[in-house]
Amino acid sequence: MEKKITEVILCKYGELILKGTNRSTFEAQLLREVRRRAAFFGRFDVHANQSTVYVEPENEESADRIDELYAQLKKVFGFVALCKAAVSEKTLEAILETAKAYLPAKLAGVKTFKCEAKRSDKRFPLSSPELAGEAGGAILEAMPHLTVNLTEPDVVVKIEVREQYAYIHAGQDKGAGGMPIGSAGKGMLLLSGGIDSPVAGWRMMRRGMTVECVHFESFPYTSEAAREKVFELAAELAEFCGKIKVHVISLTHIQESLRDRCEEDYFTLLLRRFMMKLASRSAEENGCPALITGESLGQVASQTLKAMVVTEDAADRPVFRPLIGMDKEEIVVNAREIGTFDTSILPYDDCCTVFTPRHPRTQPELEKVLREEGRVDVDALLEEAWGTRHCVVIEQQI
Ligand code: ATP
Numbered sequence: 001m002e003k004k005i006t007e008v009i010l011c012k013y014g015e016l017i018l019k020g021t022n023r024s025t026f027e028a029q030l031l032r033e034v035r036r037r038a039a040f041f042g043r044f045d046v047h048a049n050q051s052t053v054y055v056e057p058e059n060e061e062s063a064d065r066i067d068e069l070y071a072q073l074k075k076v077f078g079f080v081a082l083c084k085a086a087v088s089e090k091t092l093e094a095i096l097e098t099a100k101a102y103l104p105a106k107l108a109g110v111k112t113f114k115c116e117a118k119r120s121d122k123r124f125p126l127s128s129p130e131l132a133g134e135a136g137g138a139i140l141e142a143m144p145h146l147t148v149n150l151t152e153p154d155v156v157v158k159i160e161v162r163e164q165y166a167y168i169h170a171g172q173d174k175g176a177g178g179m180p181i182g183s184a185g186k187g188m189l190l191l192s193g194g195i196d197s198p199v200a201g202w203r204m205m206r207r208g209m210t211v212e213c214v215h216f217e218s219f220p221y222t223s224e225a226a227r228e229k230v231f232e233l234a235a236e237l238a239e240f241c242g243k244i245k246v247h248v249i250s251l252t253h254i255q256e257s258l259r260d261r262c263e264e265d266y267f268t269l270l271l272r273r274f275m276m277k278l279a280s281r282s283a284e285e286n287g288c289p290a291l292i293t294g295e296s297l298g299q300v301a302s303q304t305l306k307a308m309v310v311t312e313d314a315a316d317r318p319v320f321r322p323l324i325g326m327d328k329e330e331i332v333v334n335a336r337e338i339g340t341f342d343t344s345i346l347p348y349d350d351c352c353t354v355f356t357p358r359h360p361r362t363q364p365e366l367e368k369v370l371r372e373e374g375r376v377d378v379d380a381l382l383e384e385a386w387g388t389r390h391c392v393v394i395e396q397q398i
């Protein structure tokens with residue numbers, strides 16, 4: 001009878017290994033995130049050992065869904081690499097037999113390979129090079145069309161002899177990297193419908209931040225469709241963190257007042273200062289010690305150094321700008337990788353494009369901006385806008 005092969009997922013830590021005494025907290029956060037995702041696909045045993053999270057199906061139905069779970073685990077921050085692997089007893093005979101049974105399907109279409117072995121259990125009688133040699137020989141025997149290429153193989157087959165079992169896999173995938181979600185506090189992301197801000201949020205999530213969003217709209221100058229687009233972007237970000245809150249605030253009266261009373265060249269800067277004030281208040285209310293924006297130095301008039309100094313003056317806490325040194329092209333590549341690009345380019349107006357000045361100031365002086373701001377009743381406008389806020393919680397759909 002053909003031997004039944006048990007396939008599991010191994011997820012390997014990245015930077016986390018370095019984090020000393022915090023490591024167990026990080027590990028717990030990582031396990032929680034893996035278990036949350038695994039629960040969608042059936043019953044899996046999830047445990048950590050030797051800088052690896054093991055995910056093992058507990059019944060046939062779960063085993064059938066391992067590929068779907070694997071795709072999900074590629075989005076978990078904190079892992080540098082992951083692979084699916086066959087489990088074997090820790091004898092040479094069992095390892096070779098498992099390799100011969102498991103690998104042909106995995107190496108279909110592959111021409112060259114290299115075999116590596118790693119023995120973390122030093123009681124195993126063969127050294128790593130000896131085991132690699134034996135396994136390589138067995139693979140060639142089972143799949144004679146393959147050739148060995150030590151420098152540039154199509155696939156690296158790896159045999160890992162670990163504490164309880166040996167694991168055999170045919171190449172690993174890159175993990176999402178970064179630090180586990182929830183390990184670095186909370187940040188309030190100013191989420192527009194553009195390309196940049198979702199990427200900015202994703203980059204902070206990847207450093208372990210829990211991200212909440214504030215979105216500013218301006219009915220009737222912005223549309224229902226524009227708001228839906230932002231919720232869609234938030235849903236795409238929720239793929240990486242499970243769920244995300246979006247606080248929506250209306251700027252309609254603020255924008256109308258600025259248009260009616262202030263010098264046109266300053267509209268955008270003044271609006272951005274209002275955004276910072278409202279975002280700070282929202283951050284305070286929701287326990288976020290930092291704000292996050294998608295600004296990138298020099299990208300538009302309101303993102304020159306001087307403009308950002310004027311804008312930041314209105315914030316009451318640190319403003320993180322993870323894209324500050326990135327070119328638009330790099331941001332676009334990142335947006336495509338995380339799956340937000342196609343939504344971002346849907347053509348709906350953002351409140352930033354309502355009443356845009358023809359000649360926006362690129363080298364504003366704070367004093368002059370404050371003078372312009374003095375022409376409107378800042379406190380009353382803030383209070384009124386604050387009263388329009390409402391919150392939508394967006395959950396990951398699996
Ligand atoms: P994006 O692609 O993120 O919209 P952008 O290049 O269009 O960026 P701006 O419109 O100047 O730049 O906005 C700069 C940043 O201000 C955005 O990245 C975002 O963080 C924030 N922002 C802009 N508009 C809004 C909005 N309507 N609601 C919330 N935040 C916004």
Ligand code: MG
Nearest residue numbers: 192194350352
């Ligand atoms: Mg924008």
